[in-house]
Amino acid sequence: MGATPKGFGCELSPSIFKAAVRGRQQAQRVVFETYKPAVLRTLMGLCHDRELARDLAQDVFIQTFRKMHQVRQPQAFGGWLKQLTIRTALAHFRVQQPQSSSNLPEVADPTWHSMADWLTQLADVEQLIKQLDDHERSIVWLYVGEGYSHQEIAELTHTPPATIRQQYRRALIKLHRYLSEEQHEKS
């Protein structure tokens, strides 16, 4: 038996998809239960806050059932839902914390040497992630966690790619500093 598609890659029966588009609640429930883990996971990575992730997931699914008629092919639904999930979270952050600094000074490459082993052993990864603000966390999660390129993140956030690369490097430097301090304290 082949590998079962998971996350946003789950396949939806065309009949269920059509019934959900027509507004049949039981079919919509299948859509909800199928994609709920993927939506919550992506939102949890972006928000780092369980309550907020749950509230945004509610928004995402309400929008989904309102707009899913825009999706022509059932196979395209997972990708469409992923985009909707990420855009919903980014829109929330824009309202909460508008971005002002588009002209950041150039920063040097992070000297993040031999941190992988320390990172693997780190007990409190939550504290590490907390070092980043909402915007930095979104960029790092989209790049590291969701596999987006800097160019794609730039398009999603309406920011120049060079700025995204700088902000990503800055975020890594922050994490590196925190890890260095932790390492220093423990040794």
Add this chain to the structure above:
Amino acid sequence: MKSRDEQALQQRWHKHVDEQANTIELAWQQIAPKPQPISQRLWWLATAAALVVAVTYLGWQQQPPSPARSVATNLEQPMLLADNYRLTQLDKQIQLALLRGADTATLDSLWQQRAQLTSPQALQATQ
């Protein structure tokens, strides 16, 4: 290509997010549109019934009855949701029941079984 540090970060972060996301409780009832008031539903039912009667009567008056059409059943391979075998089987059952037009009680019973399997407690027990 991601560096070794980025890969380590990715691994730790994924694990953390998986653990956290599994504990978030979000029920279908929080998403589903609220049912309409009974009076409103009755009004719609009465209108629909009147329309059906009118159309049937007119059709009967004007044309000979057409042969009954067989109901198309589209039973494509249902999706598989997770590695959990019982959950996968249950998802198949739900979709098949839905496609075969099962009654609400049957569907509710299947959804209840699924909720038990996917509750945070059940997920933690399988980890």
